[in-house]
Amino acid sequence: MTMSxxxxxxxxxxxxxxxxxxxxxxxxxVEQIRSVDLRAFRNLVDPEEESYLHRNLPPAEFRRIxxxxxxxxxxxxxxxxFNAGVLMRFAEAARRSPDPGTAEAAARLIDNAMRLRTYAxxxxxxxxxxxxxxxxxxxxxxxxxxxxxxxxQVVLLGLQYPTGKISAAL
Amino acid sequence: MLSLSLVWHIIxxxxxxxxxxxxxxxxxxxxxxxxxxxxxxxxWIAVAGMAVVALDYAPFVSGYQYxxxxxxxxxxxxxxxxxxxxxMFMQRLEHYPVVRDLGTFAxxxxxxxxxxxxxxxxxxVPGQAPNQLFAAYSxxxxxxxxxxxxxxxxxxxxxxxxxxxxxxxAFGIALGLGILASTSLAxxxxxxxxxxxxxxxxxxxxxxxxxxxxxxxAVLVWLSYLLAPDQSTTLDSGLPDxxxxxxxxxxxxxxxx
Numbered sequence: 343m344t345m346s347x348x349x350x351x352x353x354x355x356x357x358x359x360x361x362x363x364x365x366x367x368x369x370x371x372v373e374q375i376r377s378v379d380l381r382a383f384r385n386l387v388d389p390e391e392e393s394y395l396h397r398n399l400p401p402a403e404f405r406r407i408x409x410x411x412x413x414x415x416x417x418x419x420x421x422x423x424f425n426a427g428v429l430m431r432f433a434e435a436a437r438r439s440p441d442p443g444t445a446e447a448a449a450r451l452i453d454n455a456m457r458l459r460t461y462a463x464x465x466x467x468x469x470x471x472x473x474x475x476x477x478x479x480x481x482x483x484x485x486x487x488x489x490x491x492x493x494x495q496v497v498l499l500g501l502q503y504p505t506g507k508i509s510a511a512l
Numbered sequence: 513m514l515s516l517s518l519v520w521h522i523i524x525x526x527x528x529x530x531x532x533x534x535x536x537x538x539x540x541x542x543x544x545x546x547x548x549x550x551x552x553x554x555x556w557i558a559v560a561g562m563a564v565v566a567l568d569y570a571p572f573v574s575g576y577q578y579x580x581x582x583x584x585x586x587x588x589x590x591x592x593x594x595x596x597x598x599x600m601f602m603q604r605l606e607h608y609p610v611v612r613d614l615g616t617f618a619x620x621x622x623x624x625x626x627x628x629x630x631x632x633x634x635x636x637v638p639g640q641a642p643n644q645l646f647a648a649y650s651x652x653x654x655x656x657x658x659x660x661x662x663x664x665x666x667x668x669x670x671x672x673x674x675x676x677x678x679x680x681x682a683f684g685i686a687l688g689l690g691i692l693a694s695t696s697l698a699x700x701x702x703x704x705x706x707x708x709x710x711x712x713x714x715x716x717x718x719x720x721x722x723x724x725x726x727x728x729x730a731v732l733v734w735l736s737y738l739l740a741p742d743q744s745t746t747l748d749s750g751l752p753d754x755x756x757x758x759x760x761x762x763x764x765x766x767x768x769x
Contacts, residue, residue, distance in 0.1 A: 345633065346658060346701035350694035353661035356668045357687045430675045453610045456674055460614060463673070 374428050376421040383418040386411045408476040416469045423462035426455035516717035523721055527728040528561035534735050543681075543738055549599055550685050553592040554734070560585035576645075583649055590656045593689055597663050600686060604676055611674055619666065626662030630655040640704060650704050657697035664690045684737020688730040695726035 385391055396404055429451060436448035535551075535558040538544055544551035567573045567581045601619055605612045634651045667686060671678060678686075699719050706715055 345629075346654065347698050349658060349661045349665070350698035350701075353664050353690045353694035353697075356665050357683070357690050360668055360672050427675050434675075434677055452608070456608060456610045459674060460611065 375425050378418055378421050378425065383415060383422075386415040386418070405476045409473050412469050412473045416466055419462050419465055419469070423459050426458040426462075430455045516714055516721065520717055520721040520724060523724040523728060525565065527724055527731060528558070528565055530728055530731040530735065531558040531561050534558070534731055534738070537735060537738055541738065547681070547685065549592065549596045553589070553596060556585075556588055556592060557731075560588065579645070579649075586653060590653075590660070593660055593693070594663075596685065597660065597667060597689065600682060601667055601670075604671070604682075608674070608676065615670060618670065619663070622662060622666040623659065626659050627655075629662070630658035633658065637704075640706075650700060654697065654700045654704065657693050657700060660689070660693040661697055664693060679742055680740065681737050681742045684733060687737075688734040691726055691730040691733060695723060695730075699723040 392408065395407060399407060433448040433451040433455065437445050437452065439445050439448065531554065535554045538547075538551045538554055564578075564581050564585055567578045573581075598619075601615070605615045608615075634655050638647060638651060640647075664686065668690075670676070699722060703716065703719055706713075706719075
């Protein structure tokens with residue numbers, strides 16, 4: 343009975359929470375975009391950098407440092423995924439543009455933003471797993487590539503549609 | 513003071529009347545073109561609701577015949593609800609090819625997981641009922657509602673994670689289904705633990721009144737969303753001004769990494 347009631351409460355509360363959340367921040371703002379330093383992120387997940395630290399640090403120290411680095415990498419991925427979400431809401435509006443070029447650029451941006459959120463969804467558990475087992479290899483390169491591609495698409499969209507200061511904020 | 517039975521009947525009649533109004537609104541506003549399956553669902557809950565009321569008052573109808581009527585009404589309603597949830601999800605994914613495969617796979621996986629959970633619950637906690645027929649009906653209903661709740665939770669979370677836009681009417685339909693499935697599941701779970709015999713106790717009447725009331729609430733939610741103008745929950749306007757200089761800087765940055 344308890345499990346059924348928990349599921350029932352979930353089914354009822356999830357749409358309400360989503361509706362309330364949407365109502366609070368229905369218009370995305372450029373200020374919402376979080377700063378993401380791709381170079382720093384790449385450095386944090388670079389296997390060579392990790393090997394170098396492994397070779398030169400005592401094991402306990404390496405594990406502590408590696409956890410810190412992975413924690414920072416998770417924050418970067420979360421920020422990139424968050425930015426993708428904000429951009430998608432801008433691009434949804436542009437997708438309805440009567441100009442086919444703008445609509446196409448917006449559709450591509452949405453595709454890339456979705457791809458990035460998919461990668462982020464897969465990468466974050468891997469990072470946490472690597473925090474528990476330092477030394478475990480992860481390959482989050484696709485997140486960085488996808489983020490770069492998304493940034494480029496924002497620029498392309500901006501040439502055809504007013505997207506303001508978004509790319510500068512990325 | 514009103515008896516519990518009378519309260520239950522008043523809510524039941526109100527719900528059937530509201531279902532009929534809902535169906536008439538769908539016909540009058542030609543919303544069946546936009547939501548054909550939901551139109552069939554509304555027609556069914558209106559017609560089946562009236563038929564069950566008629567069965568309740570017909571002197572020649574036995575208890576088992578009435579029960580069969582209720583079971584058919586619920587069974588068809590549940591099948592239509594499954595079809596609505598599936599169609600709602602798949603139609604929206606058509607607009608987002610990047611997540612179509614992932615979404616389809618995840619939806620199917622969620623369905624299988626919740627089906628296994630529901631069957632395991634039915635097996636491990638069958639609950640109490642006056643006879644085997646009622647027990648079987650109760651178990652099937654609980655399994656169906658568990659599955660629907662699971663699918664709806666997945667649907668809402670998937671849409672939220674990928675920021676998929678909801679048309680307000682589609683959201684209203686999903687919300688109403690969520691209210692209906694979740695309350696029915698909770699009531700069924702509690703009822704299976706307190707059911708005593710062939711005659712209803714005051715607590716069973718209270719529980720069924722709550723169930724009917726939330727069914728009425730779901731119908732009113734559908735009505736309110738269908739009567740309101742359809743809107744998208746994503747951004748429609750209010751984009752910041754174009755800033756050419758920033759874009760030029762950005763292009764330079766990309767050309768010279």
